Amino acid sequence: MECRLSPGPIDTPMLRVLVARPDQKSTIGLDPEELVQKRAHGSVPLGRTGKPEEIANAALFLLSDEASFVTGAALPVDGGVTAA
Numbered sequence: 001m002e003c004r005l006s007p008g009p010i011d012t013p014m015l016r017v018l019v020a021r022p023d024q025k026s027t028i029g030l031d032p033e034e035l036v037q038k039r040a041h042g043s044v045p046l047g048r049t050g051k052p053e054e055i056a057n058a059a060l061f062l063l064s065d066e067a068s069f070v071t072g073a074a075l076p077v078d079g080g081v082t083a084a
Helices: 013-019 032-043 052-063
Strands: 004-007 074-077
Touching: 004 052, 013 032, 052 074
Parallel strands: 004 074
Antiparallel strands: none
16 A cells, blocks of 8 residues: 655745745845745644655655555645644
8 A cells, every 4th residue: 555745835945946946036136044934834723834755754654664554545744734
């Protein structure tokens, strides 16, 4: 059976590119770090972006013997975004 991870905003270099796109006039001249924090505070119930290792830990759980009876699941690892 298939299980899926559904990550939310994760603190990576790609997120900085996404929030500080040069084609968005509203982000010109703003610090990407501040944009990442502002975006997370407004859209993630836990108030922060996720860490790459949090996604890795969820994947490791699904691959482990502890998840041997888990089938057909979608596991949101998103700080509560989908629950809100």
